Amino acid sequence: MQGKSRPAKLFAILTSCSLTLGLMLILAACGGTTPTTTTGGGGKSPSDIHLGFVSETSSLNFASEMAAGAQYAANEFHVNAQIVAPPTVNDQAAVKLFQDLTRTASDGIAVETLAPNLFVRPEAQAVKDGIPVIAVDTIADPTTGITTYVGNDNIAAGALLVDEAVKHLPANASGTVIVGIDTPGVPVLTYRFQGIQEEFKRLLPNVQVLGPFDSKQEPNANYIAWSSLIKAHPNALAYLGVGDADNASLARLRQAQHGTYLTAAFDLNATGLQAVQDGVNYALIDPEHFLKGYVAMRLLIEHALHGTEIPKGWWNPGAQLVNQANVASIIARQATLATKGAYYQPIIDKEFANPTAQIKPYDQAK
């Protein structure tokens, strides 16, 4: 470049800058269509509808069940749905996926996250841009402008696990019950613990609930945590987990120790269902994740297809107790997306026959 004169260099720089600017302007003109046309919704053909569902991770049962429900709804109505999730629990990555969806899923997005605070700004922006957004499983911050939440009554779900435990305990039982949370800091899990605590206090006042203890999410770490908790509190009446990972560890420990205590947890992973079927864990709670994913996606679909107003408030699809009486049918249900759909169809039909009956005020969600 030694031979190049100064004006020639300047010309080259200016040309490069102009080309770059020109390209940027062209790209902005092509892709800068902010999705502002969906506020009212309705009137679109299914193939023109683009929806999104972002969930916490693709590798944990609770999240993949919700994604399956959303996918089932999209398949049922033949709309385009992008179901996305980071492979491991990674909230920053989930936020990025949500932001990407706001550009491609302009007809509505359902968000399932364990860290709703991280989504406040992008969700508020999406709502401002006219994209319908529904919170699933955890309540969105009120400042986001999101007015619809599909989630369980987690206090009631915790109580449901206790109601079943009480059937296996003497009427005047006294002692301790140990409760573990595999992901500390997640409000829905804390509510489940609260439900367990309150229900024991109500039904068996001489039983003291200890915890919540950190039972860890990685399978081996979860096993070690529970093993240590059982050693530290060897005379407890029951060991209860409120998360996905707890099922397998509690079952394996009870088998290994030939424990006479009760064990149970939440969610529908394969080992958890097997443990209930084998009579090792006395029950598990299915927080109807599939139904939550389905409901959120269907509300968005009906809004985009027919302009049906998305109901404001908290839609609670309930929670189901899985014990030896019904575990075989639940295992059969979990086989494929089609079997899940077939099982849930009567429930779906019933709930969507009168959607307003399902709705409670947003601020009552727990």
Next chain:
Amino acid sequence: MDAQSPDQRNDHTSPTYDTRQDADVSTVVAEETDASPQAQIASTGHAEKSARAFLRVAFSQDYIGVLLATVVLIIGIGIVHPRFLAANQILDILSQATFVTLLACGMAFLLAMRELDLSVGSTYGLTSLCAALLIHAGLPSWFGAITGLVIGALLGLTNGLLIQIFRLPSIIATLATLSIYRGLIYALSNGNQVIALPLTDPFAVFVGGSLFNIPTNVWVMIVVVVLLTLLLRTTPFGYRVRSIGSNPEAAQFSGLPIRQVRLLAFVMTGTLGGVAGMLSLGYFGSSDPNLGVGYELLAIAAAVIGGTPLQGGKATIIGTALGAILLGVVTSGLAYFNVPINWTDFATGAVILLAVALDSQLRRSRTARRSRQ
């Protein structure tokens, strides 16, 4: 031999040191037969001397700090909660530390060569999943387990080859394979658990069983630690591993087969990941896609806490196992203290820091004593 000198400086079980200890001991043994009062006084003096010699040998070990920290921690927790000292609690801690120990032992070899394998957690998970899928598909469980070990070795070989062929730093190559192997786990499992075998299967019975009331896991850990210690201390391979880490340029100059040694070390690390995966599969009877997430850091921590320095040149396998056990003691011990859930990680970190500080203090005082001598 330039490569040898620093290596010998670092290795405290070097022949020179051992000869001195042997001389002390043989003198004591020779004079013990004399029964006169003078001889008895002399004998007592020699007994003291030999005890001191024993202590000197014991305290010169790289892992003495972590051993003391672990013992202090166990006794400390045991004083407050005597149940913590029960044999089954200690055996549980040892059994549960096996997985991290196996990964960390491979890591110790790599650290001694100034290399690192960030994919050990993913290798652990992927071998477990592959074997689970094979057994689930109908293959005999033992065959599935052996295949899992072979897959572990192949994953290690892949790491080694990537580093050789593309001339990548091991931290970068294995950072990529950490993600690739984990991605394979999610893709193959579709994010779901795989139930492989009932706990009545012979393989599950073997892994979940015990010999002389000691769980199989613990036996495996003991065997692996003994074999790898011998490998590191007494074989040309171990000598080469330490020499390469001690001074890579000198090792190359002196004609050591650096590439082959590195490749073998990665294959060994992958195989150990496979062993951990098979033990996990045999014990739980199933494989979970999140198995081993974050274990690479635990493995590095266990090796370093145990006395294997990050700057290479030496390693201690016994120390590495003790490092993993220390981490296990902290986790299990905290369960006895009803630590509020949001303070658990803080408390874990604080206890590890205290234990490592004690270890560091012991090391410094030992170094100071040596320099005075």
